[in-house]
Amino acid sequence: MHRQTLLAIYERLEAIISKLPGPLQNAVIGELKPIKEIFLSQRLARIVLTGKANADASALLSGLLGSDLQMVETKLSGGWVTYELRGRGGFRILDARRLNETSLTWNALAGAISEESPDLFVFLVDGSQPLELGLECEQTIRLLDMAELRHQSKAGLIGVIDFPSATPQDVVEARRLELQAWLSHPGKLSAHFVKSVAVCSFVRFRVDGSIDPDRDERRNLDALGELLTRELPGEAQVEMARLVRAKKVQLETAQHLVRSLTTVCAAIGVQPIPFADFPILTAIQFAMVSGIMHVSGRELGLKSAAEFFAAMGVNIGVGMVFREGARAAVKLLPGWGNAISGGVAAAGTYAVGRSAIGYFIEGISIGEARKLFHRQNLPKTR
Numbered sequence: 001m002h003r004q005t006l007l008a009i010y011e012r013l014e015a016i017i018s019k020l021p022g023p024l025q026n027a028v029i030g031e032l033k034p035i036k037e038i039f040l041s042q043r044l045a046r047i048v049l050t051g052k053a054n055a056d057a058s059a060l061l062s063g064l065l066g067s068d069l070q071m072v073e074t075k076l077s078g079g080w081v082t083y084e085l086r087g088r089g090g091f092r093i094l095d096a097r098r099l100n101e102t103s104l105t106w107n108a109l110a111g112a113i114s115e116e117s118p119d120l121f122v123f124l125v126d127g128s129q130p131l132e133l134g135l136e137c138e139q140t141i142r143l144l145d146m147a148e149l150r151h152q153s154k155a156g157l158i159g160v161i162d163f164p165s166a167t168p169q170d171v172v173e174a175r176r177l178e179l180q181a182w183l184s185h186p187g188k189l190s191a192h193f194v195k196s197v198a199v200c201s202f203v204r205f206r207v208d209g210s211i212d213p214d215r216d217e218r219r220n221l222d223a224l225g226e227l228l229t230r231e232l233p234g235e236a237q238v239e240m241a242r243l244v245r246a247k248k249v250q251l252e253t254a255q256h257l258v259r260s261l262t263t264v265c266a267a268i269g270v271q272p273i274p275f276a277d278f279p280i281l282t283a284i285q286f287a288m289v290s291g292i293m294h295v296s297g298r299e300l301g302l303k304s305a306a307e308f309f310a311a312m313g314v315n316i317g318v319g320m321v322f323r324e325g326a327r328a329a330v331k332l333l334p335g336w337g338n339a340i341s342g343g344v345a346a347a348g349t350y351a352v353g354r355s356a357i358g359y360f361i362e363g364i365s366i367g368e369a370r371k372l373f374h375r376q377n378l379p380k381t382r
Helices: 003-017 022-040 057-065 106-115 134-151 169-184 188-192 221-230 234-244 247-269 278-296 302-312 316-332 337-360 366-375
Strands: 045-051 081-085 089-095 120-126 156-162 193-199 203-205 211-216
Touching (some): 045 134, 045 234, 057 089, 057 156, 057 203, 057 234, 089 106, 120 169, 156 169, 156 188, 193 221, 221 234, 234 247, 234 278, 247 278, 247 337, 278 302, 278 337, 302 337, 302 366, 337 366
Parallel strands (some): 045 089, 120 156, 156 193
Antiparallel strands (some): 081 089, 203 211
């Protein structure tokens, strides 16, 4: 996580905003506060694994992340284990499936759940094995009861059935529905059950950790990643979206960021003092690009954001001249000057944000991002 970097960016932005007139300052801070909380309140997701002990959780998580992840047997009986990928985030796992095979005890599980409230339960089974799940369902109910008693938890339950890639599709769907029937049967499980998902997690990693494209048989893991992310509480969603590349969630978060900061820049842009708003607008736009980079899973920072502006060919000095030129021109339209100037500030901010989303999240080239920027009713900056 990049909490300190994010905090530094927002503290710098707030210091600049503090120079605005009182009423405008309060309005801008009010718009920025929810955005700040989205990023600075983020933490690692806490996921409890239930279901069949013979299902390969390591393969599933490695396939989901696109990175070879080895499940490490914790030395602390029943404890949470943290996994992190450098620069992309991580999650915490409580593997509660091995009660009948190891020294894992109910007391140890109760202690772990008492210590930290689960965000989500994942019921994992091997699709190539018979689905006799009576005992596993009873154990899952007991775990759900523990979380509800200790934390008033309403955490969701997702069923995941992992198949070999050669399994016929009609068999896959029949077995998925069989798992769904177990988990949606009237009672405790059905109150938490969200959905069952059939996947194939098999992928071969090379020695250097890269994926061998000739042995990549993964299926439907993108849908699982989106579902996992959406079922988490808000404070864990951004980190999980970065980690599993949940593109729809990433897009929604980034678009919310752009809309809010475009509104802020429109409000600042109507200020009548020439040049007074330029450092603030620039700081907001840089912070916006940094936030979009973070949501996308990239390393973030003002330096990286500056490199994005430069790569697009955006000349900030020319932008300033255009902003002030617009203000001068609209003096010919008495009464409309501030409104048009605010619209220019908003349009510029939106164009920057839209092109950043295209490049960092949608995967368009920097050339396409540059064209997208210039299409947003902005002048040519080169």
